[in-house]
Amino acid sequence: MQNTNRASGVGYNLATSVHADTEKSSIAVFAFQNPGGSALTTLIPSISGYTVDLPSNSLTLQGSFGSGQGIVTLDDDSLTVNSWSNSTITTVLPSASTGKLQVYSPLSLKSNKFPYTEPNSWIGTWAGSVSSSCGYYSGPLTITISSTGGDGLQFALSGGFPGYAGTWSGNIAYSSDNSVVFTLSGNTMSAVESNSCQDGTYHRQ
Numbered sequence: 001m002q003n004t005n006r007a008s009g010v011g012y013n014l015a016t017s018v019h020a021d022t023e024k025s026s027i028a029v030f031a032f033q034n035p036g037g038s039a040l041t042t043l044i045p046s047i048s049g050y051t052v053d054l055p056s057n058s059l060t061l062q063g064s065f066g067s068g069q070g071i072v073t074l075d076d077d078s079l080t081v082n083s084w085s086n087s088t089i090t091t092v093l094p095s096a097s098t099g100k101l102q103v104y105s106p107l108s109l110k111s112n113k114f115p116y117t118e119p120n121s122w123i124g125t126w127a128g129s130v131s132s133s134c135g136y137y138s139g140p141l142t143i144t145i146s147s148t149g150g151d152g153l154q155f156a157l158s159g160g161f162p163g164y165a166g167t168w169s170g171n172i173a174y175s176s177d178n179s180v181v182f183t184l185s186g187n188t189m190s191a192v193e194s195n196s197c198q199d200g201t202y203h204r205q
Contacts, residue, residue, distance in 0.1 A: 042064045042065060042066035042086060042105075043066070043105065043107075043109060044105065044109045044110075044111070045063065045064060045065045045066060045070070045103040045104070045105050045109065045110075045111040046063045046064050046065075046103075046111050046112055047061055047062070047063040047101055047102075047103060047111050047112055047114040048062050048063040048064075049061075049062045049063070049114075050062065050101065050114065050116065052093065052118075052119050054093075054119065054121065054124060054187070054204060055124075055187060055204045055205065057092060057093045057186075057187070058082065058090050058091065058092065058093055059079070059090070059091050059092070059093050059094065060088055060089070060090045060091075061088065061089040061090075061091070061101065061103065061114075062087065062088055063087070063103070063111070064086065064087065065084065065085070065086055065087070065088075065089055065103055065105075065111075066086055066105055066106075067084075067085065067086050068105065068106040069081060069084040069106065070084075070103060070104045070105045070106045070108075071103070071104040072089055072091050072101065072102070072103050072104075073101070073102050073103075073104070074094045074096055074099040074100070074101055074102075074116060075096065075099035075100055076102075077094075077096070079091040079092060079094055080092040089103065094116070094118070096118070097117070097118040098115075098116060098117050098118065099116050100113040100114065100115060100116065101113070101114040101115075101116045102114070120147060121184060122145050122153055122168055122173060122184060123145050123146060123147060123153075124144075124145060124204055124205070125142065125143070125144050125145075125204070125205040126142070126143045126144075126145070126189050126202035126203060126204055126205065127140070127141070127142045127143075127202060127203060127205050128140075128141060128189075128200055128201050128202030128203055129141060129200055129201070130159075130160070130161075130191070130198055130199065130200030131198065131199060131200065132197060132198045133196070133197055133198070134197040134198075136197060136198055137159075137160030137161065137198075138198075139159060139160065140159050141157060141158070141159040141160065141161065141200055141202070142157070142158045142159060143155055143156070143157050143189070143191075143202055144156040144158075148165065151167050151168065151169070152165065152166070152167055153165070153166050153167065153168055153173055154166075155175070155182075164176065164177075164180060166180075166182070168182075171183060171184040171185065172184075178194065179193055179194050179195075180192070180193055180194070181194065187203060187204040188201065188202070188203055188204075189201070189202045189203075189204075190202070
């Protein structure tokens with residue numbers, strides 16, 4: 001549909017690329033442009049993607065949203081909006097692990113539904129220090145955690161320890177030899193050896 005000048009003199013622009021609701025590329029943009037104006041004003045919002053920043057506990061949506069702030073939901077539960085612009089929206093990271101994201105304009109017009117999956121909260125770089133009650137290494141330590149597939153994690157430690165492979169369940173992870181227990185709470189992780197000889201606290205970087 002091309003730009004069509006109406007009797008009022010306002011031009012309407014409708015650009016669509018509509019796919020199944022389950023596809024990530026579901027985008028529909030409906031915008032208007034005042035006569036002589038260069039900028040389009042979004043009427044119907046659309047979501048094209050998102051990123052997650054675990055250290056700041058935030059979710060950023062990309063797409064076309066308009067300048068007026070509306071509402072963001074995950075499976076119809078409203079999210080707390082930190083910032084809003086025509087191309088990005090930042091919210092507090094949802095507590096739910098999966099669902100469909102949707103944006104509502106100030107006029108309650110709905111965007112496409114965009115699939116959301118919570119990132120693995122263990123994966124990333126953590127820095128802190130470890131203390132020892134029995135003469136082993138004490139001092140700074142950096143832990144880099146990556147997934148090894150399935151329920152496996154790889155703990156790459158630098159600063160005095162070998163690396164560990166391990167598994168996790170919820171907020172608890174265990175080294176493959178069960179000698180170290182890692183406990184996750186928000187952006188803080190603690191690690192305690194089973195014999196209580198060494199323990200440390202680390203924060204997400």
